[in-house]
Amino acid sequence: MKEISKLMDYREDVKVLDATLRDGGLVNDFFFTDEFVKDLYRANVKAGVDYMEFGYKASKELFDVTKFGKCKFCDDEYIRSIVGDNDTDLKIAVMADVGRCDYKNDIHNRSDSPIDLIRVATYLNTIPAAVNMIEDAAAKGYEVSCNIMAISNSQEGDLKAALDILGKSPVDVFYIVDSFGSLYPEQIARVADIYLEAASKYSKKVGIHAHNNQQLAFANTIEAVGDGVDWLDGTYAQMGRGAGNCAMELLLGFLRNPKYNVYPVIKFIEKHINKLREDGVVWGYDIQYLLTGLLNQHPRTAIQFTKDNRKDYAEFYNEIVAQD
Amino acid sequence: MKEISKLMDYREDVKVLDATLRDGGLVNDFFFTDEFVKDLYRANVKAGVDYMEFGYKASKELFDVTKFGKCKFCDDEYIRSIVGDNDTDLKIAVMADVGRCDYKNDIHNRSDSPIDLIRVATYLNTIPAAVNMIEDAAAKGYEVSCNIMAISNSQEGDLKAALDILGKSPVDVFYIVDSFGSLYPEQIARVADIYLEAASKYSKKVGIHAHNNQQLAFANTIEAVGDGVDWLDGTYAQMGRGAGNCAMELLLGFLRNPKYNVYPVIKFIEKHINKLREDGVVWGYDIQYLLTGLLNQHPRTAIQFTKDNRKDYAEFYNEIVAQD
Numbered sequence: 001m002k003e004i005s006k007l008m009d010y011r012e013d014v015k016v017l018d019a020t021l022r023d024g025g026l027v028n029d030f031f032f033t034d035e036f037v038k039d040l041y042r043a044n045v046k047a048g049v050d051y052m053e054f055g056y057k058a059s060k061e062l063f064d065v066t067k068f069g070k071c072k073f074c075d076d077e078y079i080r081s082i083v084g085d086n087d088t089d090l091k092i093a094v095m096a097d098v099g100r101c102d103y104k105n106d107i108h109n110r111s112d113s114p115i116d117l118i119r120v121a122t123y124l125n126t127i128p129a130a131v132n133m134i135e136d137a138a139a140k141g142y143e144v145s146c147n148i149m150a151i152s153n154s155q156e157g158d159l160k161a162a163l164d165i166l167g168k169s170p171v172d173v174f175y176i177v178d179s180f181g182s183l184y185p186e187q188i189a190r191v192a193d194i195y196l197e198a199a200s201k202y203s204k205k206v207g208i209h210a211h212n213n214q215q216l217a218f219a220n221t222i223e224a225v226g227d228g229v230d231w232l233d234g235t236y237a238q239m240g241r242g243a244g245n246c247a248m249e250l251l252l253g254f255l256r257n258p259k260y261n262v263y264p265v266i267k268f269i270e271k272h273i274n275k276l277r278e279d280g281v282v283w284g285y286d287i288q289y290l291l292t293g294l295l296n297q298h299p300r301t302a303i304q305f306t307k308d309n310r311k312d313y314a315e316f317y318n319e320i321v322a323q324d
Numbered sequence: 325m326k327e328i329s330k331l332m333d334y335r336e337d338v339k340v341l342d343a344t345l346r347d348g349g350l351v352n353d354f355f356f357t358d359e360f361v362k363d364l365y366r367a368n369v370k371a372g373v374d375y376m377e378f379g380y381k382a383s384k385e386l387f388d389v390t391k392f393g394k395c396k397f398c399d400d401e402y403i404r405s406i407v408g409d410n411d412t413d414l415k416i417a418v419m420a421d422v423g424r425c426d427y428k429n430d431i432h433n434r435s436d437s438p439i440d441l442i443r444v445a446t447y448l449n450t451i452p453a454a455v456n457m458i459e460d461a462a463a464k465g466y467e468v469s470c471n472i473m474a475i476s477n478s479q480e481g482d483l484k485a486a487l488d489i490l491g492k493s494p495v496d497v498f499y500i501v502d503s504f505g506s507l508y509p510e511q512i513a514r515v516a517d518i519y520l521e522a523a524s525k526y527s528k529k530v531g532i533h534a535h536n537n538q539q540l541a542f543a544n545t546i547e548a549v550g551d552g553v554d555w556l557d558g559t560y561a562q563m564g565r566g567a568g569n570c571a572m573e574l575l576l577g578f579l580r581n582p583k584y585n586v587y588p589v590i591k592f593i594e595k596h597i598n599k600l601r602e603d604g605v606v607w608g609y610d611i612q613y614l615l616t617g618l619l620n621q622h623p624r625t626a627i628q629f630t631k632d633n634r635k636d637y638a639e640f641y642n643e644i645v646a647q648d
Contacts, residue, residue: 007508007510007511184331184546184578185509185543185546185547186331186546186550187331212539214542214574214577215536215539215541215542215543215571215574216542216543217539218538218539218540218543219509219539219540219542219543222508222509223509226510237611247539247614249611249614250538250539250614253538253614253618254508262618263638263641266611266615266637266638266641267637267638269611269637270611270635270636270637270638274635287561287573287590287593287594290571290573290574290577291590294577294586311594311598312594313590313591313593313594314587314590314591314594317587317590
């Protein structure tokens, strides 16, 4: 048993990051109202959340700004319109995807920006490009994390090699990302060991971003924090791509640091999330996501199944098994 | 790390019990159609499930037979109308609640009944009455398990004393029951240790029945099986009281014994479960259940909140905090 005493106590180093706008934006093309975003910001401040991710710094060359909401691009001016000078303990994060972000132009110096943390998202085969972005962000004064996506189908040796490269970069946090929602807690423990060993060697921190395909996003997150992972991603009502993420309301209920408070999260969900669902925005655990998770596949087929309002789970299962 | 190798292999002693009709019956007063029950029986046979719980052996003195479906009472004749001579590897179980079952009259000799397993359900304060029922069932030739409910608010010393009493009875399986859905995997590991120690002393087996208030029913079940717990309860689409149970489709996807097959479960869900939901039968994770789980309370207030179609989660939270 790992650290049962911690169920009564807490570790100061644990940080909670709210990824609602970023991962949640993937299910409504980032069309959040300003009221939604302002209320979310206020709720995060009251709840004691450490970082709030506003969305992506997506390239306006690659993506049509008329087809997405503002959180897809996260202009500094937009963030400022919500947070003003952000005179709070809540730090602001954005995600920058390798190959889909004009980071040299679109990410300004931290001293001129409301943003505190750049989260560089990469697959294992683009680590050198990620390092370039990390170096750029660090040189501009930001805290930097690196999210290595889709690790559930990567080889352990490749993962270790990637962490060795990233360890020598100025990145602050290595993120475990279970993109397919296919890992079980025992596997998270094993992956966390690999990350923590590299983090210890290079004086980095480790984070986790989980998906709920097998209803394990929360369980995997608390497994990881028990193993020594410090940075924890959650989203309000688990809003996120496909089956969604680790629920902020579950996570804050679990953590014992008295600075965290679940009540503002509940209030926000009551006011905003039910309305989103009534408006037809769809996310969360369902059989099609379980099946792609079980098969360790990207959920894109399950997302399409959901969009098509299909309910023929058995036929879907036949289809995705046959893909391999 | 407990037994990662087992993620590739399996333990012969693991048994899966389908509790859909029994725990699921709590949300529709057991009004299942014969077609539903027959299809579920066939699906369980095909899926390799070990035991199928048909419902309760409820007292017809205490409960009006016109107000509940047949699975509330589980007459031998009714079960036979579904399973015939049950010439399969699937065994049949029923639950008998202490104080709510006329077991002397309503439970006949196993040789005259289609039932194989009597599951005696008790709270800690009625253990001697449970022992009487266990002895009766064992004398009539049944396999017998004992479900100790609501252990999350019991004292460890009381639990150990209860297991010592039960250990001396002819019961075959001690069941861990997280009635309030309030336990975290680390706590399940601790509870499993207590149960397994007593089970080892008295040559019994240990089982787990989880609830999904904090989306941990599946995670707690696979935590338990990793710790050495052999009997695992699941329900199709997690159908069960309040937030529901461990999903059979998740559980069979996880277990590696080739005798298990998730496909018939998916087929059944496609045919029957969506229809149940369309007909207005409601269960599953929601904020109100998270809150009672977090506070380690019985979900009855959350069930009422659900019935009343309330969505004012924050006010509900205030109400249930004030109850203490």
